[in-house]
Amino acid sequence: EVQLLESGGGLVQPGESLRLSCVASGFTFRHYAMTWVRQAPGKGLEWVSHISGTGTDMEYADSVKGRFTVSRDNSKNTLSLQMNSLGVEDTAVYYCAKGWRSFELDSWGRGTMVNVTS
Amino acid sequence: QSVLTQPPSVSGAPGQRVTISCTGSSSNFGSSLNAHWYQQLPGAAPKLLIYDNTERPSGVPDRFSGSKSGTSASLAISGLQPEDEAVYYCHSFDVRLGSPIFGGGTTVTVL
Numbered sequence: 001e002v003q004l005l006e007s008g009g010g011l012v013q014p015g016e017s018l019r020l021s022c023v024a025s026g027f028t029f030r031h032y033a034m035t036w037v038r039q040a041p042g043k044g045l046e047w048v049s050h051i052s053g054t055g056t057d058m059e060y061a062d063s064v065k066g067r068f069t070v071s072r073d074n075s076k077n078t079l080s081l082q083m084n085s086l087g088v089e090d091t092a093v094y095y096c097a098k099g100w101r102s103f104e105l106d107s108w109g110r111g112t113m114v115n116v117t118s
Numbered sequence: 119q120s121v122l123t124q125p126p127s128v129s130g131a132p133g134q135r136v137t138i139s140c141t142g143s144s145s146n147f148g149s150s151l152n153a154h155w156y157q158q159l160p161g162a163a164p165k166l167l168i169y170d171n172t173e174r175p176s177g178v179p180d181r182f183s184g185s186k187s188g189t190s191a192s193l194a195i196s197g198l199q200p201e202d203e204a205v206y207y208c209h210s211f212d213v214r215l216g217s218p219i220f221g222g223g224t225t226v227t228v229l
Contacts, residue, residue, distance in 0.1 A: 035218070037164075037220075044207065044223040045156075045207055045209075045223070046220065047219070047220065050218075059216075061217060095163055102151050102211035104152075104154040104169035104170070105154070105166060105209070106166050106169070107166075108164050108165065108166075110162075110163050
């Protein structure tokens with residue numbers, strides 16, 4: 001059974017940083033691209049970033065480009081999202097999901113909440 | 119404003135059939151990109167419901183079906199049940215934007 005478990009969310013002030021992690025199990029992690037999707041309170045889903053299985057190809061939404069960095073450690077089955085210069089508009093539940101680009105996201109974690117407030 | 123347009127809400131009585139539309143454009147569905155659908159129950163993470171326009175993952179009841187034609191896709195729920203109350207999102211890829219895209223979500227209410 002595929003399991004994705006996010007962590008690292010919390011309450012931060014504008015301008016601060018956070019690093020999210022997603023630990024995967026139940027599948028051969030290095031074979032699959034991974035995606036971050038976020039959902040602001042009461043809003044819809046927004047694609048944030050994705051990374052190839054090898055970790056060599058990454059893409060970002062314009063809203064986070066230059067501030068967020070996605071990475072992965074295939075030896076630890078872990079996906080990460082380094083978030084810098086956080087703003088109130090980044091407040092959301094962040095989900096990691098298995099899949100990327102035009103393909104379906106076939107498994108999702110439960111999400112981790114990021115709250116940016118002064 | 120989402121690139122994929124969904125109605126904010128649909129409703130139906132138990133046992134009825136409801137459909138949710140997802141309207142795209144020439145740069146997504148019209149470019150032969152597939153539609154995927156997710157169900158998000160209250161307080162839960164999204165769950166894949168339909169992929170590649172019409173395919174159901176293992177475990178998804180056959181009451182759920184998908185279709186795509188031209189620049190639009192649709193999700194149908196037949197034999198509506200109370201546990202189907204959720205928000206449903208469509209998802210694809212846009213070649214002009216060069217990124218994945220989601221619809222704004224449709225809340226299904228069982229009357």
